[in-house]
Amino acid sequence: MNVDEKTTLPQTDPEAHESFDLVFLDPKTIRFEYEGNNLTLTDSDGRHYPLVTLRRCYPLSASETFILVRLPDDEDQPGRELGILKDCRELQPESYQAVRQELRLHYLVPVIQRVHHIREEFGFLYWSVDTDRGAKEFIMRDSIISSTRRMSPTHWLLIDINQTRYEIRDLEALDHRSQEMVKKYLLL
Amino acid sequence: MNHHQNQPISNSSHLAKDLQRILPYPALQAFEKEGGFADRLQIALASDLDANGNFGEQWLLIDDASLFVFAIQNGQATVQFCFILAEIRDAQVEPCVGGSLLRITAQGKTHVLLHFSNELTERFALAAHYLRQRAQLGAEAEPPDFSSDGQRCVSCGNRLLDPSLKVCPNCIKRGQVMRRLILMAKPYWSLGGVLFALMLSGVIVDLLPPFLTRILIDDVLTNKLHTNWLFWLVAGLFGLQVVRVIITISHALLTNRISTQFAAGVREAMFAHLKSLSLDFFDRNESGRLLTRINHDTEELQGLINQMASFTLYTVLVIGIGVVLFSMAPSLGFFVLIPTPLVLAATILYHKRMLPNFRRYWISRWRMNSMLNTFLAGIQVVKAFAQEAQEQNRYTELNQNALHARLRIDQAWGKFFPFISFAFGAGGLIIWYAGGQSVLEGRISLGTLMAFLGYLGMFYGPLSNMTQISQAINRFTTISQRTFEFLDETPRVQEKAIAAARPKPVKGGIEFDGVTFGYNPYFPVLKDITFRIEPGELIGVVGPSGAGKTTLVNLICRFYDPTSGSVRIDGQDLREMTFDEIRRNIGIVLQQPFLFSGTIAQNIAYAKPDASREDIIRAAKAANAHDFITNLPEGYDTIVGEGGAGLSGGERQRVSIARAILLNPRILILDEATSSVDTEAERQIQKALETLVQGRTTIAIAHRLSTLYNADRIIALERGKIAEMGSPQELMNQKGLFYNLVQIQSQFARLDGVPTV
Numbered sequence: 001m002n003v004d005e006k007t008t009l010p011q012t013d014p015e016a017h018e019s020f021d022l023v024f025l026d027p028k029t030i031r032f033e034y035e036g037n038n039l040t041l042t043d044s045d046g047r048h049y050p051l052v053t054l055r056r057c058y059p060l061s062a063s064e065t066f067i068l069v070r071l072p073d074d075e076d077q078p079g080r081e082l083g084i085l086k087d088c089r090e091l092q093p094e095s096y097q098a099v100r101q102e103l104r105l106h107y108l109v110p111v112i113q114r115v116h117h118i119r120e121e122f123g124f125l126y127w128s129v130d131t132d133r134g135a136k137e138f139i140m141r142d143s144i145i146s147s148t149r150r151m152s153p154t155h156w157l158l159i160d161i162n163q164t165r166y167e168i169r170d171l172e173a174l175d176h177r178s179q180e181m182v183k184k185y186l187l188l
Numbered sequence: 189m190n191h192h193q194n195q196p197i198s199n200s201s202h203l204a205k206d207l208q209r210i211l212p213y214p215a216l217q218a219f220e221k222e223g224g225f226a227d228r229l230q231i232a233l234a235s236d237l238d239a240n241g242n243f244g245e246q247w248l249l250i251d252d253a254s255l256f257v258f259a260i261q262n263g264q265a266t267v268q269f270c271f272i273l274a275e276i277r278d279a280q281v282e283p284c285v286g287g288s289l290l291r292i293t294a295q296g297k298t299h300v301l302l303h304f305s306n307e308l309t310e311r312f313a314l315a316a317h318y319l320r321q322r323a324q325l326g327a328e329a330e331p332p333d334f335s336s337d338g339q340r341c342v343s344c345g346n347r348l349l350d351p352s353l354k355v356c357p358n359c360i361k362r363g364q365v366m367r368r369l370i371l372m373a374k375p376y377w378s379l380g381g382v383l384f385a386l387m388l389s390g391v392i393v394d395l396l397p398p399f400l401t402r403i404l405i406d407d408v409l410t411n412k413l414h415t416n417w418l419f420w421l422v423a424g425l426f427g428l429q430v431v432r433v434i435i436t437i438s439h440a441l442l443t444n445r446i447s448t449q450f451a452a453g454v455r456e457a458m459f460a461h462l463k464s465l466s467l468d469f470f471d472r473n474e475s476g477r478l479l480t481r482i483n484h485d486t487e488e489l490q491g492l493i494n495q496m497a498s499f500t501l502y503t504v505l506v507i508g509i510g511v512v513l514f515s516m517a518p519s520l521g522f523f524v525l526i527p528t529p530l531v532l533a534a535t536i537l538y539h540k541r542m543l544p545n546f547r548r549y550w551i552s553r554w555r556m557n558s559m560l561n562t563f564l565a566g567i568q569v570v571k572a573f574a575q576e577a578q579e580q581n582r583y584t585e586l587n588q589n590a591l592h593a594r595l596r597i598d599q600a601w602g603k604f605f606p607f608i609s610f611a612f613g614a615g616g617l618i619i620w621y622a623g624g625q626s627v628l629e630g631r632i633s634l635g636t637l638m639a640f641l642g643y644l645g646m647f648y649g650p651l652s653n654m655t656q657i658s659q660a661i662n663r664f665t666t667i668s669q670r671t672f673e674f675l676d677e678t679p680r681v682q683e684k685a686i687a688a689a690r691p692k693p694v695k696g697g698i699e700f701d702g703v704t705f706g707y708n709p710y711f712p713v714l715k716d717i718t719f720r721i722e723p724g725e726l727i728g729v730v731g732p733s734g735a736g737k738t739t740l741v742n743l744i745c746r747f748y749d750p751t752s753g754s755v756r757i758d759g760q761d762l763r764e765m766t767f768d769e770i771r772r773n774i775g776i777v778l779q780q781p782f783l784f785s786g787t788i789a790q791n792i793a794y795a796k797p798d799a800s801r802e803d804i805i806r807a808a809k810a811a812n813a814h815d816f817i818t819n820l821p822e823g824y825d826t827i828v829g830e831g832g833a834g835l836s837g838g839e840r841q842r843v844s845i846a847r848a849i850l851l852n853p854r855i856l857i858l859d860e861a862t863s864s865v866d867t868e869a870e871r872q873i874q875k876a877l878e879t880l881v882q883g884r885t886t887i888a889i890a891h892r893l894s895t896l897y898n899a900d901r902i903i904a905l906e907r908g909k910i911a912e913m914g915s916p917q918e919l920m921n922q923k924g925l926f927y928n929l930v931q932i933q934s935q936f937a938r939l940d941g942v943p944t945v
Contacts, residue, residue, distance in 0.1 A: 036299055050297065072291070104240070105240075107286065108286030134242045165285075
């Protein structure tokens with residue numbers, strides 16, 4: 001992590017000198033910890049960052065690898081990238097827990113586990129589902145094309161009217177009744 | 189809510205009482221226990237997530253001195269955070285995925301307070317805004333009004349699903365909408381009356397034939413009482429058929445005429461209204477949605493009017509036949525009702541079972557079409573990267589899907605159709621049996637039975653159609669409501685009714701006086717901008733993207749009104765001028781030149797349609813466009829724009845410069861006029877612009893800073909504020925933002941091998 005070296009470069013053009021090399025963080029020597037609701041990072045050199053945020057590079061296809069660690073955005077500019085965690089499962093157990101928690105908070109994408117019922121009214125679908133985050137009712141536009149994304153024949157994203165995404169990871173892993181309902185209303 | 193000193197406290201405690209009402213008891217209790225004052229509550233806002241990101245409940249409570257966050261679990265409230273308001277310097281809502289978080293800065297440290305889902309983002313943004321205000325103004329800050337976030341039904345307060353409507357479908361006042369629609373249709377009332385009369389006579393004509401056949405069978409064929417009636421009865425039946433044909437034709441013609449004319453009228457009213465709306469409306473509504481509303485909604489309205497007319501017809505018919513059946517033979521009339529549920533069930537089942545199949549097929553076709561579209565548009569890329577096989581696979585898969593969808597329709601139809609025929613046929617069989625029994629027992633005549641069966645054929649069809657009535661009425665009122673709401677939309681930027689505009693020649697001085705503006709008032713794009721431009725000055729506006737350059741220009745054109753402060757031309761506030769006065773004196777050349785479909789001459793004369801041919805040529809010459817135009821086979825009569833001849837980017841730009849020259853405005857705005865063309869074209873445009881800027885106040889937003897070297901002054905914007913202002917030389921010496929931007933560009937220019945500076 002040569003973050004400080006970068007800032008010593010001439011200030012004329014911060015972007016022109018940006019390197020295209022990926023900076024990987026060493027999972028064994030860095031530490032993530034919560035202070036209150038702030039995720040903090042202590043890097044290999046012992047430098048402490050009181051608030052960092054995480055981004056997944058591949059939120060759907062590889063949710064625990066290629067995790068970006070960034071400083072928070074401020075009013076003027078986007079947060080600086082500190083580096084990439086290639087696989088967060090290689091972190092120390094406590095750090096891994098903290099990272100998982102932060103990703104869970106940042107990515108509010110409930111995974112549907114069971115469908116109780118789906119009702120259609122006035123051009124909207126009303127869903128009542130169980131998710132990995134608890135029971136939820138949400139409302140989706142009745143336009144299959146604009147409010148669903150098909151990752152694969154069995155992997156779907158449903159986009160509700162607030163643009164919140166609900167994930168069906170594996171349609172075939174749902175119970176039979178849920179599957180039938182989803183198939184019926186998503187016109188599969 | 190007003191919080192000035194002379195306002196009584198009761199105002200704020202009224203708010204506090206409202207908030208206490210929505211607050212769950214454990215939270216209230218814990219809040220008071222921790223030292224909060226419930227009767228001084230300013231904000232009580234619930235998050236829909238718990239601290240672990242599960243669906244749950246956390247409360248943000250703010251009274252006049254402190255901020256609390258409570259988590260509620262199993263009816264227990266626990267304090268998560270507590271801050272003294274005076275220590276909070278900043279508050280921000282930071283978007284995450286599917287939700288956002290609220291973050292505050294207190295005692296020099298940033299703290300993440302809580303997460304919430306997208307649904308609540310707007311409300312927490314209001315709360316953050318309040319906290320920021322509070323940090324600046326102290327107790328003067330006004331607590332936000334959450335009821336006005338524009339996402340709730342104005343009638344019942346439930347969340348709005350369809351943002352194109354201000355009320356939810358449940359709250360549409362159908363009666364009111366219908367009344368307004370009927371009033372709107374006033375010119376067609378007399379035609380409508382004729383239509384209704386036609387409809388009634390049509391029903392009577394429909395009801396007569398079975399009546400005649402009864403006489404034919406009973407009195408002529410069976411009992412042979414009046415054998416000489418045969419000819420007349422058949423002739424009568426023939427006559428009725430002829431009349432029926434005439435009525436049907438005129439009915440159809442009239443309905444279509446009314447609905448088409450009515451829809452065209454609505455469409456025209458909508459367009460007339462659309463062009464009067466200010467730009468902020470177009471920001472809020474994407475053009476695709478507007479297109480749908482004007483084209484699709486009116487078309488659907490037309491279809492629905494036709495449908496409504498046929499529903500009226502069916503209703504009259506069903507009632508008419510019902511009355512006739514029951515009066516002919518009350519006992520048999522009862523039997524008619526027996527298959528009715530069967531018919532209704534079959535219809536409902538049809539819509540439930542068959543329609544999804546059709547929709548599935550449409551979707552698969554749509555996917556295939558859009559894939560084909562992308563493929564054709566990107567054929568060069570496909571070839572260049574040799575990915576034909578991948579595209580082939582994609583197409584095959586989609587084609588297979590479409591095939592399956594089509595098969596499902598055919599199979600479902602194959603299974604379903606016999607069932608429908610059975611449902612309709614079974615009704616007839618019941619009548620045959622029950623009626624036959626009655627005939628054998630001599631209670632009714634054979635003619636009556638035959639008449640009955642005749643009526644029956646007319647009865648079930650309309651009846652099954654009527655199951656769709658409620659759906660059609662819903663659709664009808666929703667679309668009408670949408671249309672009315674659109675027509676009721678008032679432009680935000682409004683022309684003041686000015687007593688007799690005195691057309692005073694504008695000199696071209698521009699002043700910004702403490703101007704703050706944001707497309708969303710909570711997120712200002714320009715912050716407290718003040719400057720003065722003298723008439724005839726050439727001003728360059730520079731700055732990184734997102735700094736507010738184009739917004740500045742939008743305010744000068746009065747596409748928007750500033751949130752606070754004022755923009756003045758020659759000392760006069762823009763809001764005091766007529767649109768015509770403003771636009772006549774301001775010419776714009778945009779980055780993406782826009783040509784309307786029409787000839788080049790029409791495009792040049794767009795803002796001044798009465799311009800003479802000489803003027804047009806003179807303007808084109810000044811814009812350095814004359815040569816290329818006259819080299820075109822159709823010269824100035826060349827049709828451009830959609831479906832017209834393809835002009836290059838530089839040529840289009842020069843046509844649009846000619847347009848600005850012809851208008852001869854005092855103030856000229858060049859919004860990155862040369863950024864989308866190559867170097868040679870840029871040189872040509874630059875030449876054209878040199879003629880254009882002479883003697884005018886010019887504001888040039890430029891990406892290529894080399895073009896600004898002869899500017900009188902440069903305004904450098906950064907994050908909505910003026911970072912620097914002065915002559916190019918001064919700013920170069922100052923080594924600030926402008927200097928840096930120039931440095932970057934000259935570095936890139938060296939890379940390109942093109943010396944710019």
